[in-house]
Amino acid sequence: MKHGKLFAVVLAAALLATAPLFLNAYQVDVLNSIGLYGLLALGLNLILGEAGLFNMGHAAFYAVGAYTAAILNTRYQIPILWTLPLSGLVAGVFALVVARPVVHLRGDYLLIVTIGVGEIVRIALVNDLFGMTGGANGIFGISRPNLFGIVIRRPQEFFYLIWGCVALTIFLFLRLKQSRFGRALNYLREDEVAAEGSGINTAYYKLAAFGLGAAWAGMAGTLFAAKMTIISPESFNFWESVVLFMIVILGGAGNIVGVLLAAFLVIGLPELFREFASARMLVFGLVMVVMMVFRPQGLLPAGGGRFLPATLVRGRG
């Protein structure tokens, strides 16, 4: 079983790495979208999946990162990839500031507040905050990324940039999951009171999860800005947050492979059924209800890792 799993993962990785060789530009572009959503969902997974904090305003952090990158690039001519750490930092700090007063709220209240934050950010962007965000039209003319002298322009080139980032993220987050930090987050998700009783500083870990997940969204925002060269508030509306939330829940909160699989299903499948594009969200909604009734733990539920007996995972919420 263990070997079968490993084989499947290696095969999938090899298939993905060679995908641009036999797919056309459009198909590669779809894979790029999946990669971007995968990055965002992995960041959200840290908050929602590992720590169990209901964040439905993830698009806000994505937007903060994308706009930071776009403003730095178009106004101060900083190469777009150089803005990567900074937009991550800005999004992370923004998340910390926003989450600090509300992070103690119980599940569904936190959900509502994060929806509110997402909407406020979007409205602020539409209203041309600080005269820098370009209002409803957004910002255009973002320059192409330049990696070691190679200008990244074609979808095939973006493919390796984006999926390189995804691979790095998977590696880092797998390490994180196995670490003291990751276990603390899982403990927090399973039983907050017991976690606090065992000496885990719950507020600190919750904020850390929020900050880190948001920083990842911010960096994904930079990649998005670089890929599109034009960004506008509509790319970061409430439904983006819903789709990301759904990817994490559908894949199995806390399971990295599951989340990526869900990103493929949620973003990739609708591309196969383009003639039914308008019914896409209808099916999403239905799937969400049906999943919760018949398989609430997601497609690939979090296994609990090395330190959490599977029996403890039951009845979490």
Next chain:
Amino acid sequence: MEEFLQQLTNGLAVGGIYALIALGYTMVYGVLKLINFAHGDLFTYGAYLGLTLLTSLALTDRLGFALGMLVLVLMVMGLVAVLGAILERAAYRPLRESPRLSAVVSALGASIFLQNALMLLYGARFQVYPNILPATTLNLFGLYLPLMRVLIVLASVLMMAALYLFIQKTRIGAAIRAAAIDQGAARLMGIDVNRVILLVFLMGPALGGTAGLMVGLYYGQINFTMGWVYGMKAFTAAILGGIGNIPGAMVGGLLLGVIEALGAAYISIAWKDAIAFLVLILILIVRPTGLLGERVADKI
């Protein structure tokens, strides 16, 4: 002063609509401790059903304005109530014993489903309500108010008063209150909690659907996505008044409507939608139990 009073009455009309929707959130929350995310979409269904009935049956032409309106409101209430009951049956009852997250996700899924079903049925464009009332204004102590505005304030206050009396004075109302305090104990006292939940899912959507009809009549146009903005604002109103608390939802709704109308008039119209969310975040930080909430803070 004239401008201020106009904005104030406008705020009361919008607030009355928020309050009617908020009652649905607060009643469901009171009994099930669940945020019914799809409630805002039931409100939209009220608006669309109202439009369809209004144009296809022409009730106001046949029965006169007052009677026609009454029949229309009752039909919308009944239909949306049935939708609410179906929603409860399909999306919430199977999850009664599941962890919180499951019910929340299911509610969101139901919301997305309902919204998009409406889009596929009616199309994504704005729908326009027919003008059944000539643009009459009413002279109230020297203040000229649109008749529709006055009617909406009156109707919403009337419905809230009726609901309040029903909850406080009847046996069924007492059963709802009991189930909200302690489901287990209510069951031991011989209350059929399942029926209470069903009742709550009939009453809340009936009021919400009426609110949808009011929005159509007041603003003249409706859209399939409007439910979520109104829903979020009504939920804010419910929190503002203290979630689970029925008079709280009424006070919170009216207050939020007034805050929003005055904020839009005197601060900035472009930030109108952000005001409600700001109020929501502030109230959850400063006083999470709401203005009239007496529940202990650890519920939140």
